[in-house]
Amino acid sequence: MILKEVKGNRISKGIAIGKLWLMDKHDDVVSRREIENTTAEIARYENARNTAICQLTDLGEKAVADASEEAAAILRSHVMLLRDESFREYVCDVIERKNTGAEYAILSARDHFAKMLADTEDDTICNRAADIRDVSNRLLAILNGVGESVQSEDTPVILVAEDFVPSDIIRVDREKLLAIVSRKGSVNSHTAILARAWGIPALTGVEPDPSWNGKPGIVDGDKGVLIVDPEEGILAQYRKKIIEEEDRKERFFSLKGKENRTKSGRRVEVFANINHPSELASLMENDAGGVGLFRSEFLYLESDCAPTEKEQFEVYKKILEDMDGKKVIIRTLDIGAEKQVGYLGLEKEENPAMGFRSIRFCLSETEVFRTQLRALFRASAYGNLSILYPMIVSVEEVRQIRAFSREVREELLAEGVEIGGVKEGIMIETPAAAVISDLLAKEVDFFSIGTNDLIQFTLAVDRQNEKLNDYYKADRTAVLRLIQMAVDNAHKAGIRVGICGELAADLTLTELFLQLGVDVLSVPPSVILPLRERVRDVE
Numbered sequence: 001m002i003l004k005e006v007k008g009n010r011i012s013k014g015i016a017i018g019k020l021w022l023m024d025k026h027d028d029v030v031s032r033r034e035i036e037n038t039t040a041e042i043a044r045y046e047n048a049r050n051t052a053i054c055q056l057t058d059l060g061e062k063a064v065a066d067a068s069e070e071a072a073a074i075l076r077s078h079v080m081l082l083r084d085e086s087f088r089e090y091v092c093d094v095i096e097r098k099n100t101g102a103e104y105a106i107l108s109a110r111d112h113f114a115k116m117l118a119d120t121e122d123d124t125i126c127n128r129a130a131d132i133r134d135v136s137n138r139l140l141a142i143l144n145g146v147g148e149s150v151q152s153e154d155t156p157v158i159l160v161a162e163d164f165v166p167s168d169i170i171r172v173d174r175e176k177l178l179a180i181v182s183r184k185g186s187v188n189s190h191t192a193i194l195a196r197a198w199g200i201p202a203l204t205g206v207e208p209d210p211s212w213n214g215k216p217g218i219v220d221g222d223k224g225v226l227i228v229d230p231e232e233g234i235l236a237q238y239r240k241k242i243i244e245e246e247d248r249k250e251r252f253f254s255l256k257g258k259e260n261r262t263k264s265g266r267r268v269e270v271f272a273n274i275n276h277p278s279e280l281a282s283l284m285e286n287d288a289g290g291v292g293l294f295r296s297e298f299l300y301l302e303s304d305c306a307p308t309e310k311e312q313f314e315v316y317k318k319i320l321e322d323m324d325g326k327k328v329i330i331r332t333l334d335i336g337a338e339k340q341v342g343y344l345g346l347e348k349e350e351n352p353a354m355g356f357r358s359i360r361f362c363l364s365e366t367e368v369f370r371t372q373l374r375a376l377f378r379a380s381a382y383g384n385l386s387i388l389y390p391m392i393v394s395v396e397e398v399r400q401i402r403a404f405s406r407e408v409r410e411e412l413l414a415e416g417v418e419i420g421g422v423k424e425g426i427m428i429e430t431p432a433a434a435v436i437s438d439l440l441a442k443e444v445d446f447f448s449i450g451t452n453d454l455i456q457f458t459l460a461v462d463r464q465n466e467k468l469n470d471y472y473k474a475d476r477t478a479v480l481r482l483i484q485m486a487v488d489n490a491h492k493a494g495i496r497v498g499i500c501g502e503l504a505a506d507l508t509l510t511e512l513f514l515q516l517g518v519d520v521l522s523v524p525p526s527v528i529l530p531l532r533e534r535v536r537d538v539e
């Protein structure tokens with residue numbers, strides 16, 4: 001057996017042993033897959049078709065609201081194509097006659113109808129060929145969603161791909177995912193954050209090789225290597241390491257229930273960052289003092305249509321109830337950059353990190369914002385809720401947000417809805433927000449410092465670019481000065497300030513953050529107990 005050991009960049013620590021599962025998202029060539037149950041395959045196609053209709057209808061409504069009649073007309077015509085019986089019959093016929101998967105049948109229908117239309121003289125009809133391709137690609141994307149395919153695996157897998165975006169990962173059940181390995185990806189991308197939050201090892205910088213598919217593998221997130229098809233001796237060594245890691249965790253569990261006080265008696269709050277309600281179990285297991293950041297955009301990323309007020313309300317209510325009176329900070333939709341969902345219709349941008357995203361999107365698409373705020377205020381009656389607004393750069397913006405949230409609140413009160421005592425705070429994650437933190441502190445109830453973006457914007461380092469990992473870790477003097485400024489200004493105004501960016505999990509900085517006066521550190525669930533041990537060690 002030839003041992004294949006590939007070096008990569010360490011993105012999330014830990015060791016995983018399991019089957020390698022190669023995903024090729026960008027491959028338009030769909031191989032013909034023989035299937036046994038054609039009825040189930042047709043139902044699979046019908047489901048994808050309904051999802052596509054739902055996505056396009058949402059986009060169409062948005063286009064109408066934006067007075068973009070041309071876009072609305074195109075989207076309506078795409079819905080008509082999906083409802084068109086001849087396309088549907090062609091797909092179902094290919095599945096039945098050729099005993100083939102839905103993907104291959106869609107490609108056959110696409111090529112058949114597109115060719116037929118492209119051959120006509122009439123330009124308008126000819127353009128319909130492009131629409132057919134567009135609609136077919138949407139169907140294929142829905143069918144090939146990695147979540148769906150990995151879900152059908154019996155055993156958990158090590159997922160390998162060229163690149164992952166957060167929506168690839170969020171759709172997969174955590175129990176099905178042992179580790180992720182990709183060629184592209186930086187240490188501060190949301191995919192990396194998700195891997196650390198879920199406590200799964202992750203590597204980047206590894207060129208996937210199609211021959212690995214289905215082979216056993218080991219991901220060593222501590223050393224930064226992937227071992228393909230390991231020998232029994234190596235497997236045994238790694239199994240031993242996994243047991244040692246379990247023992248280390250046991251040691252940390254003895255800290256559960258103990259107070260987080262430094263040696264000199266200063267109390268520090270240690271909260272958890274979560275991206276999905278399923279992470280609550282590990283938050284509880286690690287005895288977090290509260291939820292310091294719930295990235296609500298992941299609710300949007302795992303769905304094919306915008307989550308409704310009722311759906312969101314149920315999720316927020318459950319988190320608040322499960323946390324049983326402990327503080328829960330829910331951040332409003334921070335969509336954009338690499339966190340993209342088709343149905344919100346965000347356009348491709350040259351500089352998406354600095355683009356029409358996050359609070360900018362919410363203040364413009366007020367119906368999306370209203371739906372989320374209504375769900376949040378309604379849920380507030382069930383626990384201790386704080387709402388956190390992302391990507392703030394000005395006082396004017398905060399005033400606009402607070403006026404809008406007052407309006408939503410009053411609307412609910414007029415409907416007789418019970419609302420709890422909600423605190424409203426902002427992320428300090430742009431240099432602008434830190435520099436004017438004296439002014440912002442007068443407008444809100446608390447600050448939460450987002451070091452991931454604060455580093456990106458202060459040091460001019462794209463957090464998505466893996467080539468810049470070293471720059472991202474470079475001299476942090478400028479960032480630390482901004483943090484100091486925000487902490488001092490928060491305290492002068494009598495409000496509390498936490499850090500919820502990944503830097504809060506760097507235990508070599510804990511002492512410094514406490515010296516700066518930070519009140520709350522919010523970290524991935526797996527870091528809570530190690531951080532608590534560190535806090536108890538600080539003078």
Ligand code: PEP
Nearest residue numbers: 429450451452453500501
């Ligand atoms: C941050 O920017 O530090 C932060 C916590 O937000 P996100 O990582 O989701 O951008």
Ligand code: MG
Nearest residue numbers: 429450452453
């Ligand atoms: Mg951020």
